[in-house]
Amino acid sequence: GFAQLDVQRAARTGDPEVVYGEGKTPAQIVSALRALHAAHPDRAVLATRLAPAALARLAEELPAAWLDEAGRLAILGTPPAPVGTVAVVGAGTADLPVLREVAATVGVFGAGCDEVVDVGVAGLHRLLAQRDRIAGADAVVAVAGMEAALPSVLGGLIGVPLIAVPTSVGYGWHLNGLTAWLAMLNSCAPGVLTVNVDNGFSAGVAAARIARRTARP
Amino acid sequence: GFAQLDVQRAARTGDPEVVYGEGKTPAQIVSALRALHAAHPDRAVLATRLAPAALARLAEELPAAWLDEAGRLAILGTPPAPVGTVAVVGAGTADLPVLREVAATVGVFGAGCDEVVDVGVAGLHRLLAQRDRIAGADAVVAVAGMEAALPSVLGGLIGVPLIAVPTSVGYGWHLNGLTAWLAMLNSCAPGVLTVNVDNGFSAGVAAARIARRTARP
Amino acid sequence: GFAQLDVQRAARTGDPEVVYGEGKTPAQIVSALRALHAAHPDRAVLATRLAPAALARLAEELPAAWLDEAGRLAILGTPPAPVGTVAVVGAGTADLPVLREVAATVGVFGAGCDEVVDVGVAGLHRLLAQRDRIAGADAVVAVAGMEAALPSVLGGLIGVPLIAVPTSVGYGWHLNGLTAWLAMLNSCAPGVLTVNVDNGFSAGVAAARIARRTARP
Amino acid sequence: GFAQLDVQRAARTGDPEVVYGEGKTPAQIVSALRALHAAHPDRAVLATRLAPAALARLAEELPAAWLDEAGRLAILGTPPAPVGTVAVVGAGTADLPVLREVAATVGVFGAGCDEVVDVGVAGLHRLLAQRDRIAGADAVVAVAGMEAALPSVLGGLIGVPLIAVPTSVGYGWHLNGLTAWLAMLNSCAPGVLTVNVDNGFSAGVAAARIARRTARP
Amino acid sequence: GFAQLDVQRAARTGDPEVVYGEGKTPAQIVSALRALHAAHPDRAVLATRLAPAALARLAEELPAAWLDEAGRLAILGTPPAPVGTVAVVGAGTADLPVLREVAATVGVFGAGCDEVVDVGVAGLHRLLAQRDRIAGADAVVAVAGMEAALPSVLGGLIGVPLIAVPTSVGYGWHLNGLTAWLAMLNSCAPGVLTVNVDNGFSAGVAAARIARRTARP
Amino acid sequence: GFAQLDVQRAARTGDPEVVYGEGKTPAQIVSALRALHAAHPDRAVLATRLAPAALARLAEELPAAWLDEAGRLAILGTPPAPVGTVAVVGAGTADLPVLREVAATVGVFGAGCDEVVDVGVAGLHRLLAQRDRIAGADAVVAVAGMEAALPSVLGGLIGVPLIAVPTSVGYGWHLNGLTAWLAMLNSCAPGVLTVNVDNGFSAGVAAARIARRTARP
Amino acid sequence: GFAQLDVQRAARTGDPEVVYGEGKTPAQIVSALRALHAAHPDRAVLATRLAPAALARLAEELPAAWLDEAGRLAILGTPPAPVGTVAVVGAGTADLPVLREVAATVGVFGAGCDEVVDVGVAGLHRLLAQRDRIAGADAVVAVAGMEAALPSVLGGLIGVPLIAVPTSVGYGWHLNGLTAWLAMLNSCAPGVLTVNVDNGFSAGVAAARIARRTARP
Amino acid sequence: GFAQLDVQRAARTGDPEVVYGEGKTPAQIVSALRALHAAHPDRAVLATRLAPAALARLAEELPAAWLDEAGRLAILGTPPAPVGTVAVVGAGTADLPVLREVAATVGVFGAGCDEVVDVGVAGLHRLLAQRDRIAGADAVVAVAGMEAALPSVLGGLIGVPLIAVPTSVGYGWHLNGLTAWLAMLNSCAPGVLTVNVDNGFSAGVAAARIARRTARP
Numbered sequence A, B, C, D, E, F, G, H: 001g002f003a004q005l006d007v008q009r010a011a012r013t014g015d016p017e018v019v020y021g022e023g024k025t026p027a028q029i030v031s032a033l034r035a036l037h038a039a040h041p042d043r044a045v046l047a048t049r050l051a052p053a054a055l056a057r058l059a060e061e062l063p064a065a066w067l068d069e070a071g072r073l074a075i076l077g078t079p080p081a082p083v084g085t086v087a088v089v090g091a092g093t094a095d096l097p098v099l100r101e102v103a104a105t106v107g108v109f110g111a112g113c114d115e116v117v118d119v120g121v122a123g124l125h126r127l128l129a130q131r132d133r134i135a136g137a138d139a140v141v142a143v144a145g146m147e148a149a150l151p152s153v154l155g156g157l158i159g160v161p162l163i164a165v166p167t168s169v170g171y172g173w174h175l176n177g178l179t180a181w182l183a184m185l186n187s188c189a190p191g192v193l194t195v196n197v198d199n200g201f202s203a204g205v206a207a208a209r210i211a212r213r214t215a216r217p
């Protein structure tokens, strides 16, 4: 076949391989997700970055799959019972697709998820109102584009492990998210961790691992 | 002489030429400031970006000059009576030299100045406590380095004309202020204006012009 | 709904939220503009960056809206009576769309607008002929692409608050407006303020605020 | 004084402020560390990025401080009893200063630290021999310069939360660590988190927070 | 005609000209390949970077040509008997097109080829299992995208001449292969040679020359 | 010796080799200039980019040489009788060193030179006053830093061959002259030619060639 | 109308305005060329960067125009009798469109043109065979993409004024011509002048001016 | 000790570790070279990038070492009998330090070396005169800075494996060798391999491996 799935990954690192949809045909995505599900029948598997055509094909051929159009993703199989909670905090409505990618990944990788949307710093009161809810999570993921001030403000308000995801959202010359990325890496709040632009998946993997371990009884 | 002063500038634009100290010897700076003062005997003139040696020479040869070591600048002659007020808001103590350059320029160019220091977003309560004071000014200059979240937060809280000055302050790879600069140009708050990195002088000129005109009786 | 409008913005900063059309469907734009108008029945609201399809849909569904094809924008409701004047100065005909975005924003945000088009420095006499007209405004916005020499020449001729908008207009390798942007930030004229590439909206907001306050009786 | 210490930070986020030595005189560093210690008498405080002159001055004036020359840092007061373990893994001997900054920060912020040095991928057997030791930690920090292959190899071998710190170590044109930084953000292993170039402090803060919470009984 | 083929190249450098398909119409490609074949009737000639339409046209008009869809290339005529062996090692399945371009070029330029696919460092055991097979070749070409850790790991395991080909494969902000390119040029393993992003052809030419000469009896 | 002079260059291209002083010791510069003079006894030879120590040594050991401290250069031997005229136009006093390098090169390469200094666009009247003088030259070299608007304004006023030299002069973030360089390459005036940042020598060579040929009787 | 033609340009600089086709509709191009022709009935006018649709429309509506498909341009009216000669030298067949833009501009701006095509340095003998022909011109324009070695080799062989035009031609990561541009600005041959990437028009204007003046009797 | 030498490298890859002098004290270099020699008593070992102080200390403490000041390196012990020949071709005298690093590495790694200096393309005849000598080698290393046209010209003349080393040599804005680097990666000659800027060591390792194997009897 075109792609060789790394079906031993779960044994090695505790978490299964996923399907990255960009650059794959709908048919390839369906068959990859089916194969992954067959290799891990007892736990949910995930496909990300799905174009509308791929989502449509999945709806037809794998009706058991749960689809999220805004998040451009699909889940097949039952997610594990959640251990620990990740607060996923988004700055604007345009950041929603990345926020959903974080949330779905967190669920598939075994943690619970609390979505806090549209709390960007241009209307600060919205964020301050949610401070305690966010501070109660086991890990926080902050999703923001443009100048990405959100994680710096958050990082001054809480001491929970904090991952910042820069998005390629912006007006005009934002360099496809480079601005947000540089901002997050230069945050004046100590301990802000980051991932690549729009990489909600990688942030979700890391956050779930932290939350699962933090909350283990 | 080495530098030809543009002594007609005040007639053309309303504001006099200044002395930019970088790349000039102490002797050149003294003589340039003296010449500028002679051309504008009835109003204060300014020299910026002065190295310690230049400040020392000025103290000796032009004892009438007012010197600001933190701001690396000198003023000779009496500033105009201030018309209008500029709030100059700084994120951290390391931004102080640029903040002082703004403040001195504002004074020499004829407006009053209210300095609000060390109110960076990592400790948000400090900024919120000063909100009304800042909102009462005729123009606001926000000085910040690193990820420069300050002007975005401010821009969501007030409707006063707002100029953001990126500084070259940061830990590690901040690209000499490029990060702050990009952040300011991509602010999610509408109407944020900006200048070059560390260019407190240009921000001060613009802010004074706005404040003077805004407040005219 | 998809986008949550920030309807309290006017209360917080004095100016209402607007609709940014890029990345939104015609249907989303129509409904956002309608909602904004409902929240601010007594003043004009604005939608920018409208593709031809969006303009066509607005013409059909909101016939009361005023449409500007060159400026790719729409206004719904009656703009406030203008207070003060902004001169909007454009270098070339290709800069027109951005110039119109400035002009429409200035009007919606409450100031009057004087458009001075096609006065780029390659034919200097055209600009010199308009010098006094421009110098009489309460704020000036200079719109230019390519090497963006216009604001530097203007900045040496007048003392009015001056905002420069770089455009992504150019032949060959102009880096999507980076050249114009760098030129404006390195202007040899003091006090030149700037915004992001093509961001006529943000420049218009700032200019209107300056003009309104300057001219208040 | 010059710098205003944020002495409420511990109350807000659970961890105290630290002293960043770059750009400060030895005298300023001594007085800042002393003030921080006075504000937190019952827990260790940290100063980083200390030049040899600053270390010498501290040795003289604060003999109770523990100094690490390779790590360019100082600790004053007794660190908390460690909760949980962070494995700090370094690629080459030139990465040692950053590795030590991670280790000291981890200790001051309350976790235990296991240093695994000189296990870069050019001699793979060295890393493979330590796999189980690293996999047993509560959090892992991988420090590497040049092409920074280490976190990718590690990320394929373990499922522990993993933070990668790019260093400015390299031969020739490595762009002051940009190469390592880009490599870490583009890791083929999922869940790799990162911080700014050479920012061992921020990685240490985050790792300690994860380990402390993970291991809480 | 549009393109003048350099038919003396084989006389000058020992290897014939090839057809680079990008930017050429299917008709131009067919005629160029035909002309090249006529000039070199006794040895295979190569066309690279063929779009699906070009491959289809070749299938019709030059049925004697051997086509490789994954590699986007065509070979016309009989390749020379292979002298020496090049191991072509690929990190992931998405690197396959470039890997095939290397392999076809190696064959046309007179060496044998051993393809080792999908042995990226995220699953290290796969690479270690092939170490001796790779070490037995006369030259090695390592093809990798993303953070491109493969050549560094390989370079520490073998002493065979090693050429690294960066690919433009990646998720998110990988800068069209710049990340892989920088990583290869900063490899901690000495003696790693490299070519432009995705340039499997140039790597194949060089590897075949090395293998042919190395193995000459 | 360390450097091999290309003494046949005059025969090949009509103009002799010169000594580039950067990175050479005073002793090396003296001996190179002496050797060049011996090879071309009947015409002037040039040394550029001389540090103060090199100028001092030349004053001592080659008293016949003509030295220009502001231009950091030396000329040994009699320049040719000038044929044609190059107008060398400088924006600001800080551009003087580059302007002088142009002028000296023009003279040594056989054309006459008319220096027009300090006519930057911030005080436009100064340039307009010199328009006819500049338009009368056989070639024009415009030297400018910062946003480098001068060549665009000039290019709209005259039709003489025009070479623009960007300088590394600027306040703050001007990217070592990149801003000026980009501006010149994106000039809205057609026919503006350019050279590398600060490369007055190369501009002088080209301008002298144009002027010499243009004016030949 | 949409575009205001600068019909006084010929009076000011000696050469008329031209039509730049990029971003204009076929109808706008036809009407602009017609207007330009009306303003300059006694000399040829030029339109560049024409898409196939624009060329087709011109063929229909202005049958008197001379069209060059490879060069993407049109000429309307009789060019001036040529004065002097420009050698236009191209490296490869893919550089042809830019070479033709140079040639057409040279003709319209009043000089003669000698096209020397496909003499790139990879087959050096081709260039050496044309050396004397090129050396006999009044000005030389060298057009090259990729690594752009051609102008450096030429610059060592001749002393004629030499303009280098970088093209955006290349395989893989050539940064849209940045590589060629940097190479030309760093040429080891003195006196190489350059223009923006693909800007054959600007090079043609400058070369024609040099050749016309050089050859004037 | 500070640095752990990788003394098993020869067993793994066939070639021993070397000492990289940059960033090490003279004392560290002496002791590292001594230790390396002790581990490999029967073959030469190498230290590169030695500052004058390090060379002086080596002369004193290890009088048996062979020192090359121009190449900034030292060799201790007897090099292997050379197998095969590497032609090392340099463009200008300023490239000499890198050329010598290549040559010394080639010798220590077991091949013979033929140095061909100062044959840059600005004086093409010099290179053409050496064509056959270079074509007779088993591998070629071309060392060049500025626009680095040399490898492209060479690559069109010979079919021997060719490694290009960009140097950081240039006048003005050459971006520390980036220009040369980009030029080499975009060479129009097929099969040009490259390494990092100034990395003569890595090129020497690769060339020696190719030559040794090519020539093996």
Ligand SMILES: Nc1ncnc2c1ncn2[C@@H]1O[C@H](COP(=O)(O)O)[C@@H](O)[C@H]1O
Pocket (backbone or CB within 6 Å): A094, A171, A172, B188, B189, B190, C003, C017, C018, C019, C020, C021, C048, C049, C101, C198, C199, C200, C201, C202
């Ligand atoms: N043309 C424009 N350029 C940049 N920003 C704009 C523009 N028009 C509107 N905006 C911003 O976009 C916001 C609305 O964005 P949205 O909520 O995505 O519709 C406004 O509050 C403005 O800050």
Ligand SMILES: Nc1ncnc2c1ncn2[C@@H]1O[C@H](COP(=O)(O)O)[C@@H](O)[C@H]1O
Pocket (backbone or CB within 6 Å): A188, A189, A190, B094, B171, B172, D003, D017, D018, D019, D020, D021, D048, D049, D101, D198, D199, D200, D201, D202
């Ligand atoms: N090594 C380090 N790298 C980056 N940031 C640091 C480092 N050490 C301390 N910091 C930050 O610097 C702040 C103190 O800076 P300052 O007030 O300038 O001394 C701390 O709150 C940390 O956020």
Ligand SMILES: Nc1ncnc2c1ncn2[C@@H]1O[C@H](COP(=O)(O)O)[C@@H](O)[C@H]1O
Pocket (backbone or CB within 6 Å): F003, F017, F018, F019, F020, F021, F048, F049, F101, F199, F200, F201, F202, G188, G189, G190, H094, H171, H172
């Ligand atoms: N100021 C300058 N800027 C750039 N290149 C120069 C300059 N002066 C001389 N050159 C070049 O440097 C070469 C001599 O360099 P060198 O052999 O290193 O002394 C000359 O042939 C010129 O091409």
Ligand SMILES: Nc1ncnc2c1ncn2[C@@H]1O[C@H](COP(=O)(O)O)[C@@H](O)[C@H]1O
Pocket (backbone or CB within 6 Å): D094, D171, E188, E189, E190, H003, H017, H018, H019, H020, H021, H048, H049, H101, H199, H200, H201, H202
């Ligand atoms: N001139 C050089 N340029 C780049 N890398 C080098 C050079 N010389 C030695 N090296 C590398 O540096 C390593 C030794 O570095 P170190 O352990 O820091 O002394 C060697 O194994 C080589 O890979």
Ligand SMILES: [Mg+2]
Pocket (backbone or CB within 6 Å): A092, A093, A118, C004, C005, C006
């Ligand atoms: Mg919103």
Ligand SMILES: [Mg+2]
Pocket (backbone or CB within 6 Å): B092, B093, B118, D004, D005, D006
């Ligand atoms: Mg502070």
Ligand SMILES: [Mg+2]
Pocket (backbone or CB within 6 Å): C092, C093, C118, G004, G005, G006
């Ligand atoms: Mg126009």
Ligand SMILES: [Mg+2]
Pocket (backbone or CB within 6 Å): D092, D093, D118, H004, H005, H006
């Ligand atoms: Mg080591």
Ligand SMILES: [Mg+2]
Pocket (backbone or CB within 6 Å): A004, A005, A006, E092, E093, E118
């Ligand atoms: Mg795979």
Ligand SMILES: [Mg+2]
Pocket (backbone or CB within 6 Å): B004, B005, B006, F092, F093, F118
């Ligand atoms: Mg001046």
Ligand SMILES: [Mg+2]
Pocket (backbone or CB within 6 Å): E003, E004, E005, E006, G092, G093, G118
């Ligand atoms: Mg060809």
Ligand SMILES: [Mg+2]
Pocket (backbone or CB within 6 Å): F004, F005, F006, H092, H093, H118
């Ligand atoms: Mg030489």
